[in-house]
Amino acid sequence: MSDLPPPTAEPGNAEVELSTIPAAGPLYRRAAIGLAPGFGPARRAARLPDQELVVRGVTVDRDHLTGYDRVCGFRLADALPPTYPHVLAFPLALRLMSAPEFPLPLVGLVHVANRITVHRRIDAAEPLDLSVRAVDLRPHERGRQFDVLCTASVGAEVVWRGVSTYLRRERGAAESTARRERGGTESAGRDQSGDRPAPPAPSALWRVPPRVGRDYARISGDRNPIHTSRIAARLFGFPRPIAHGMWSKARCLAALEGRLPDAYEVEVAFKLPLPLPGTVAFHATPAWSFGLHDARRGRPYLVGVVSI
Structure with missing residues (x-):
């Protein structure tokens, strides 16, 4: 998928080993306080930190896993869902991106794409070594992008990899693009003739209630208030x-559960925000492409593909 560039390695990253996974709440508070005049860094770095954060021997809390399965629609099982290591490693990514020396402020970053490679089935009883680093800060027509690379290993064996691409919108970007990302224009998803292509025939319709934002924030640690607060969302x-x-990606993969092999790659591009509450149409093809779109207007929220 052209929306998700391949990861670019940056040699020489210094490994910083932490004794435990950090708590997400204080990191969000630090990022929010850093926006206040006089509290943020006087000048941000021009490049990504040469740093890789590592936590070894991370064990899975079965109650947490059960809660995650229920919020995202996975069956209760001993194998980890393909998106679960992302949740385990997310506080490490948050610590990296909320640091004062990080070149872009955490608040305002947009998660635009994600790729996950599952190398084999991961049993919930296996302790995992998690590592996170940021790479490839690059210009984009709407601002700047970078990738966060996450790895989960069992001993010396890499069993899972994730690449999340984030965008920071900056001045000089087209206003129409910003409106499209907010869902405020009808141009999103149209072809060159100005007509919107007909969305794929839905395999299912899902009603997504408001509590999905709160429930996923609680279970994932991703407490960005745009997912839980109408006031913050409007800001x-x-x-x-x-x-x-x-959550959208996990819910799609939960719908494909039982058909996926033990090893595969799945990548998605997040096209438009999915408003809560809402009714979405899920579609999947035998060729392993899938997606979510607005059930009434056909606007795309997510497009994805599984490679085996």
């Missing part, structure tokens, strides 16, 4: 809270 240009992109 960032959304008429109401929006679903987490990684």
Whole structure:
């Protein structure tokens, strides 16, 4: 998928080993306080930190896993869902991106794409070594992008990899693009003739209630208020809270559960915010492409593909 570039390695990253996974709440508070005049860094770095955060021997809390399965629609099982290591490693990514020296402020970053490679089935009883680093800060027509690379290993064996691409919208970007990302224009998804292509025939219709934002925030640690608060969502240009992109991806993969092999790659592009509440159409093809779109207007929220 052209929306998700391949990861670019940056040699020489210094490994920083932490004794435990950090708590997400204080990191969000630090990021929010850093926006206040006089509290943020006087000048941000021009490049990504040469740093890789590592936590070894992370064990899975079965109650937490059960809660995650229920919020995202996975069956209760001993094998980890393909998106679950992302949740385990997310606080590490949050610590990296909320640091004062990080070149872009955490608040305002948009998660635009995600790729996951599952190398084998991961049993919930296996302790995992998790590592996170940021790479490839690059210009984009709407601002700047970078990738966060996450790895889960069992001993010396890499069993899972994730690549999340984030965008920071900056001045000079086209206004129409910003409106499209907020769902405020009808141009999204149209072809060159100005007509919107007909969306794929839905395999299912899902009613997504408002509590999905709160439930996923609680279980994932991703407590960005645009997912839980109407006031915060409006401050960032959304008429109401929006679903987490990684919840949308997990919910799609839960619908494919039982058909996926033990090893595969799945990548998605997050096209438009999914407003809460909402009714979405899920579609999947035998060729392993899938997606979510607005059930009434056909606007795309997510497009994805599984490679085996």
